[in-house]
Amino acid sequence: MKPITPASPHAIIMIGIPGSGKSTFAEHFADTFKAPIINESKIAYEAGLNTAQTEAVINAMLHEILKANRTFIIEAANLTKTKRTNLIATFAKAGYRSLTVWVQTEPGEAKRRAMRPLPTGSGLSEAEFDTAFRKFHAPSEQEKPTVLSGRHTYATQLKAVLKQLAGSRPEEPITPPSTRQPGNIVVR
Numbered sequence: 001m002k003p004i005t006p007a008s009p010h011a012i013i014m015i016g017i018p019g020s021g022k023s024t025f026a027e028h029f030a031d032t033f034k035a036p037i038i039n040e041s042k043i044a045y046e047a048g049l050n051t052a053q054t055e056a057v058i059n060a061m062l063h064e065i066l067k068a069n070r071t072f073i074i075e076a077a078n079l080t081k082t083k084r085t086n087l088i089a090t091f092a093k094a095g096y097r098s099l100t101v102w103v104q105t106e107p108g109e110a111k112r113r114a115m116r117p118l119p120t121g122s123g124l125s126e127a128e129f130d131t132a133f134r135k136f137h138a139p140s141e142q143e144k145p146t147v148l149s150g151r152h153t154y155a156t157q158l159k160a161v162l163k164q165l166a167g168s169r170p171e172e173p174i175t176p177p178s179t180r181q182p183g184n185i186v187v188r
Contacts, residue, residue, distance in 0.1 A: 010165055011091040013084060014075040015139065016103035018122050018132045019114030021150030025103060026073045028154045029161070036065055040076035041122065051078075066094040071165075080137045099164055100143050103157075105150030107133065 012029070014022040023039060030037045038061050044054040058076065065072050074087070088098040105113075114122040114129045124132070139145040146164045148157045 008095060008097050009069050010071045011087070011096045011098045012071065012073045012161070013079070013087065013098060013100045014073060014103065015079055015084070015100060015136075015145070016105070016150070017107065017110050017114075017136050018077065018124055018129055019110035019112070020103040020105040021113075021148075022075050022101075022103045025101070025148065025154065025157055026075050029158065030073060032158070033071070035070065036068075036072045038062065038065070038072065038074045038076075040078070045118070045123075062090070066091070066096065069095070077132060078135065081140065081143070084137075084139070084143065099161070100139055100145040101148060101161060102139055102145040103148045103150045110150070 012026075012035075014026050016022045023041075026037050026039065029035060038058055040054055040058060043049065043057055044051075047053075047057070049057065058074075062074075076083075079087070084100065091098050111126070111129050111133075114124045114132075115126065117123050122129075146160055148160055
C-alpha cells in the first residue's frame with residue numbers, strides 16, 4: 001500500500017502491557033503503510049542504552065519525524081498519562097492528530113509472550129514483566145483510546161484503527177504548519 005499522507009498526519013501512540021501485541025500490530029501497520037515506528041524497547045535493546053539515553057534518542061527522532069508531515073507510530077513502554085498528554089500536545093503543535101491505540105491481552109497470555117526470547121518475544125524475565133505490568137498506566141476515558149484485542153487478527157485490528165483514522169475530526173481544527181502539502185488517504 002501507499003504511505004498514509006492525509007492533510008493532517010497522525011501520531012499513533014501504541015500502549016499496553018508487555019506481550020499484549022503492540023509491536024506486532026505496529027510492525028504490520030508500518031509494513032502496510034510505509035510508516036516509521038519509534039519503538040522504545042527496540043532502540044534500548046539494540047543500542048544498549050539506559051532509560052535516559054533512550055529518551056534522548058526518541059526525542060531527537062521525534063524532532064526529525066515531525067518535520068516529515070507523515071503518519072508514524074510510537075511505542076513506548078513507560079508512557080504515563082502525563083507523558084502521553086505532553087506528547088499529544090507536542091504532536092498537535094506540529095500539526096498532527098493523535099490516536100491512542102490500547103492493545104489488550106489477558107495478563108497471563110501477555111506474560112507468556114513477553115517472556116519468550118527475542119526476537120519473537122520481549123525477552124523479559126518474570127520479575128521484569130511484573131514490574132512493567134505494575135507500572136502500566138491505563139488510559140482514561142478522556143484519552144478516548146481505540147481498544148484492540150491482542151488476540152484478534154491484524155486485519156480485524158487494522159479495520160478498527162483505519163475507522164478511527166478516517167473518522168477523526170477534532171473539535172477545533174488543527175492548524176498545520178505553513179509548509180504542509182495536502183494529501184489524501186484512501187481506505188479500501
